[in-house]
Amino acid sequence: xxxDPRLNEIDDCxxxxxxxxxxxxxxxxxxxxxxxxxxxGFPGGGIDHGEAVxxxxxxxxxxxxxxxxxxxxxxxxxxxxxxGGIVNGIPRMNLFYKVSLPKEALQKTDENAGWAWFSKDxxxxxxxxxxxxxxxxxxxxxxxx
Numbered sequence: 415x416x417x418d419p420r421l422n423e424i425d426d427c428x429x430x431x432x433x434x435x436x437x438x439x440x441x442x443x444x445x446x447x448x449x450x451x452x453x454x455g456f457p458g459g460g461i462d463h464g465e466a467v468x469x470x471x472x473x474x475x476x477x478x479x480x481x482x483x484x485x486x487x488x489x490x491x492x493x494x495x496x497x498g499g500i501v502n503g504i505p506r507m508n509l510f511y512k513v514s515l516p517k518e519a520l521q522k523t524d525e526n527a528g529w530a531w532f533s534k535d536x537x538x539x540x541x542x543x544x545x546x547x548x549x550x551x552x553x554x555x556x557x558x559x
Contacts, residue, residue, distance in 0.1 A: 429497065429505045432545075433471045434458035435513040436493055436556050442531035443556050444520075446478055448543060449527050455543045456510070457529070471511060479529065480521025487514040494555040499545035506545035510555070 434456035437444040445454040459474040461467060468490055472483035494510040520529065532540060534557045538549055546552065 429507040430460055431507045431509065432458055432460045433467050433474065434508050434510045435471065435475055435488070436510050437513050437515060438556060439517050439531065441557065442533050443537055444479075444529060445532055445537075445540070445542075446525075446529045447527040449525075451543070452527060453543050454530075454532075454540050455546070456508075458508075467509065467511075471513070475513070475515070478523060478525045479515075479519075480523045481515050481519045485515050485519050488512065494552055496545065496547050496552070499543070499547050501543060501545050508545060510552075 435444075435458050437457065444457060446457050447453070448455050457475055457478045458471060459478070461470040465473075468488070471488060471490075472486050475481055475486050476483050488511050490511060492509060493512050495508060496510075497505075497507045499506045499508075522528065534553055537553055537556070542549065
């Protein structure tokens with residue numbers, strides 16, 4: 415793959431784009447604890463060059479949650495996005511999608527330190543990656559019922 419080297423000279427307009435899953439059960443949201451930072455984040459990850467959003471979402475959930483992509487259900491309507499958070503010197507853009515999957519299918523993987531379910535109040539107060547800006551607005555999207 416050839417990427418135009420001039421892009422390396424543009425340090426303020428490139429973003430790492432990631433797809434993130436909003437998985438809600440019993441009025442709690444699923445978060446993963448990221449390694450090595452040990453902060454909490456949403457399951458999901460970067461979209462590889464040329465990869466479709468749905469493919470990236472399914473691949474990342476399989477990697478991070480050990481759930482077969484066949485068990486993942488998503489309408490792929492953009493539920494929310496964040497832009498401008500910087501992690502390790504790289505500006506981030508996160509695309510959030512509402513996802514359903516069987517809770518009992520979750521498995522521990524080496525991709526993170528673990529996962530847990532958080533209520534709205536817990537979500538607002540938990541230590542999260544700086545790529546998630548304005549958690550109050552995000553909580554309104556997650557906890558709509």
